[in-house]
Amino acid sequence: MKFTYYGHATFELETGGKKLLFDPFITHNELAKHIDVSSLKPDYILLSHGHGDHIADLFEIHKNSGAKVICIAEIAGWLGGKGIPDAHGMNIGGGFNFDFGKVKMVNAIHSSGLPDGSYGGNPGGFIIYAEGKKIYYSGDTALTYDMKLLADEKLDWAILPIGDNYTMGADDAIKATEFINCKKVVGVHYDTFPVIKIDKQATADKFSKAGVDLKLVPIGDSIEL
Ligand code: NI
Ligand code: MN
Numbered sequence: 001m002k003f004t005y006y007g008h009a010t011f012e013l014e015t016g017g018k019k020l021l022f023d024p025f026i027t028h029n030e031l032a033k034h035i036d037v038s039s040l041k042p043d044y045i046l047l048s049h050g051h052g053d054h055i056a057d058l059f060e061i062h063k064n065s066g067a068k069v070i071c072i073a074e075i076a077g078w079l080g081g082k083g084i085p086d087a088h089g090m091n092i093g094g095g096f097n098f099d100f101g102k103v104k105m106v107n108a109i110h111s112s113g114l115p116d117g118s119y120g121g122n123p124g125g126f127i128i129y130a131e132g133k134k135i136y137y138s139g140d141t142a143l144t145y146d147m148k149l150l151a152d153e154k155l156d157w158a159i160l161p162i163g164d165n166y167t168m169g170a171d172d173a174i175k176a177t178e179f180i181n182c183k184k185v186v187g188v189h190y191d192t193f194p195v196i197k198i199d200k201q202a203t204a205d206k207f208s209k210a211g212v213d214l215k216l217v218p219i220g221d222s223i224e225l
Helices: 058-065 073-080 145-153 170-180 200-209
Strands: 002-005 011-015 018-022 044-046 068-072 088-090 095-098 101-107 124-130 133-137 157-161 184-188 213-215 222-224
Touching: 002 184, 011 124, 044 058, 068 073, 073 088, 101 145, 133 145, 145 170, 157 170, 170 184, 170 200, 200 213
Parallel strands: 018 044, 044 068, 068 088, 133 157, 157 184, 184 213
Antiparallel strands: 002 011, 002 222, 011 018, 095 101, 101 124, 124 133
8 A cells, every 4th residue: 555645634545446546735835845736636635623724625636636535524514515525424433335345434632623613523533444444644643542442453554643732642652652552653743844844854753763653744744554
């Protein structure tokens, strides 16, 4: 499964010929100026929650691609009033089989107001089951005991925020890898704003010392999960 990083918490998973874009926030990210948003043609756009730094480029990319949006029911309802009437609404704990595989929405501890002040329901994360692999994207979240519910999933990779301030920082993300029983992590949600700037080397050392394989993918680059 191909993972491509577009900065902040924006990434694409390519599986079985389908492209799944997560939490699009590119044009307002100074670090992602070299990414051409109009070149993104996902089949699906998955939203973990309603904050601007996760949906800012949603409408532009949706217009260019006609991608199916997958998100919590309240955001799906909100999108219905904004010209996207066919978003696939889910809720925490629910799974659904799409043409690329299964998506299950799981709990996240965060907040989720929409940019116009509308109620965005609860924030969430996703488990993606495709190609016989299980990928966990936690979304913006604190460390939470609910992550222990994933310990038996035998996750292949976890995509976790590590920037601190708004989400888990490195120490809690390392603790999360124990809770979810997965030692292969792609770090996201760091460096974008001054309050979430990290020391990449110190962070890499910390994960390495804890026996966790941490990938910090340059923006625009891809790795195989
Ligand atoms: Ni957020
Ligand atoms: Mn965020």
